[in-house]
Amino acid sequence: MRVxxxxxxxLIERVTSRLTYGPATLLGPGDDAAVIAAPDARVAASTDVLVEGRHFRRDWGSARDIGHRAAAANLADIAAMGGTPTALLVALCMPPELEQSWAEELADGLAAEAATVGASVVGGDMSSSPTLTIAVTALGDLGGRPPVTRSGARPGDVLALAGRTGYAAAGLTVLSRGFRTPRLLVEAYRRPEVPYAAGPQAAGLGATSMIDVSDGLVADLGHVARASGVAIDVRRDAFEVPPQMRDAAQALGADPYAWMLGGGEDHALAATFPPGVDLPPPWRPIGLVAAGSGVTVDGKPYTGSAGWDHFR
Structure with a gap:
């Protein structure tokens, strides 16, 4: 059946009947608005939009995969503020001929990814559109702590990373060349493994700045450098290239470090910490903050693609 x-x-009834709700949901779908508990008296909020043909292709992943990706992009932003996600609002614009089952499976993926952090899909909207578009808004709780912003890095801080980079970019390259393996890379593109708990953990450790690596490590660290008025240097030897990525790069004529330094959509978290902080897993040091401006790699300007820009 089509939508x-x-x-x-x-369709709304079919989708909402598949959802379950976490403890922060005081009132779910069915009224003019949902009601979410906000014990901190502040709400962290973030929105992302995914457009078919620009951000995803249905032949590169299932509806459930795309639901996971759409949720992860927003949930990671809340974690990058040091918060814990509580709810998602989803707007879905779709062609009338879209299969009803595809929309239901998309909802399953969104709900499953949200459930990994105890959050819920609590409402949204649907509309007819010639282009399949998914807009997701995430809400989160800061747990009584100040938000960890991009503007707090200071010279002498240690740059650290939680999660992985380059895997999703490598998977995208593999898929764009018409291949479906290595599975490790393709699955990383379809369903990113986001270290959500590392966000509140970093806030508790005294992180001075933090960002979700969505567009590319060098590009996103550039936002931190500009907001903080500092220079950031990344060590290339802090990144271990897995064999599957090395083999794929060799077969495709690519540089694996270009994926790791300039590839996005893994949604790792990058943060800066005062010197002397004992960093527990999954955090690992990858560079330093200094006086100055911009981002360098091994002390030199980075000449590769720094990351994704929607309007270039």
């Missing part, structure tokens, strides 16, 4: 066959409200 046109069940209609807007029929």
């Amino acid at each position: 046109a066959d069940v209609g807007e409200f029929g």
Whole structure:
């Protein structure tokens, strides 16, 4: 069946019947608005949009995969502020001929990714559109701590990373060349493994700045450097290239470090910490903050692609 066959409200009923709700959800779908508990009296909020053909392709992943990716992009932003995600709001614009089951499986993926952090899909909107578009808003709780912003890095701080970079970019390259292996890389593109708990952990450790690596490590660290008025240097030897990535790079004529330094969508967290902080896993040092401006790699300007820019 197509979504046109069940209609807007029929599809809403089918989707919402598949959802479950965490403890922060005081009132879920069914009214004009959901009600979410905010014990901190502040709400962290972030929005991302995914457009078919620009951010995803249905032949490169299942609807459930795309749901995981859409949720992860927003949940990671909350974690990067040092917060714990509590809820997602989802707007879905779709062609009437889209299969009803595809929309239901998308909802399953969104809900499953949210559930990994105890959050819930609590509402949203649906509309007809010639282009399949998914817009997700995430809400989160700061737990009584100040938000960890991009503007607090100071000279002498240690740059650290939680999670992995380059895997999703390598998977995207593999898929764009018409291949489906190595599975490690393709699955990293389809469903990023985000270290959500590392965000609140970093806040508790006294992180001075933090960012979700969504567009590329060098590009996103550039945002931190500009906001903080500092220079950031990344050590290339801090990154271990897995055999699958090395083999794929050799087969495709690519540089694996270009994926690791300039590739996005793994949603690792990069943060700066005062010197002397004992960094527990999954955090690992990858560079230093100094006086100056911009981002360098091994003390030199980075000449590769720093990351994704939607309007270039």
